[in-house]
Amino acid sequence: MRKLIYDFGVSLDGYINDRDGNIDWTEPDDELHQFHNDRFRSLEISLHGRRMYELMAEYWPYVPDDASPIEREFGELWTRTPKVVFSRTLTEVHWNSTLVSENAVEEVRRLKSEGDGVMEVGGANLAASLIPHGLIDEYQLFVSPMVLGGGTPMFPALDKRLPLRLAETRHFETVVMLRYLAE
Structure with missing residues (x-):
């Protein structure tokens, strides 16, 4: 069975963006960016909610x-990695992506049942819909030394x-x- 990883940059108080939706405080250094590139290279599939896909x-x-x-390497990795985009409002997706509008x-x-590799979920809303069903196997939090005081929480109320x-x-x-x- 494929493993599903939920990873995100998160503030010390648990938010993935600030009250205005900004993520400018999550700029990775070169070592962290290379870590993400190496991790992304190992993915079979990247799952995206609409907002994450558009971003x-x-x-x-x-x-x-x-x-x-x-950065150029990550752009190439992201473009060629198979993606599944979950959205009820998008009508098309590109860059090796498949659109799923239901369930x-x-x-x-x-x-998960169709392979034994690794998938990731990108987007707090999509992850929030999967967490209560026990579908996420691993959580990777990249905690920044920042307190935002509000925004989108990494984890939903459970x-x-x-x-x-x-x-x-x-x-x-x-x-x-x-x-x-x-x-």
Whole structure:
């Protein structure tokens, strides 16, 4: 069965963006960006909600020539990696993407059962729909030294506790990664 990872840059108080939707405080250093490139290279499928897909599609297929080699590499990785985009409002997607407009939970269950590699989920809203169903196997939090005081939380309100086991910590120049496994 495929493993599903939910990873996100998150503020110390648990938000993935500020009250205005800005993520400018999550700019990765080169070491962190290379870590993400290496992780992304290992993915079989990247799952995106509409907002995350639109954010990524706005920049990564069009990385400027004067961007760093690490950024250009990520643009190539993102463009060629198979993506499943979950949206009820989009009518088309590009860059090796498939659009799914109904029942994300069942589609993710199907995708997990059809392989033994690794998938990631990008987007807090999509992840929030999957977490209560126990579909996420691993959580990677890239905690920035920033308190936002509001915004979009990384985790939804849940009806019951979500037990996790700390599997790894790693210090980068700009963040600390906390990697947890679902129990």
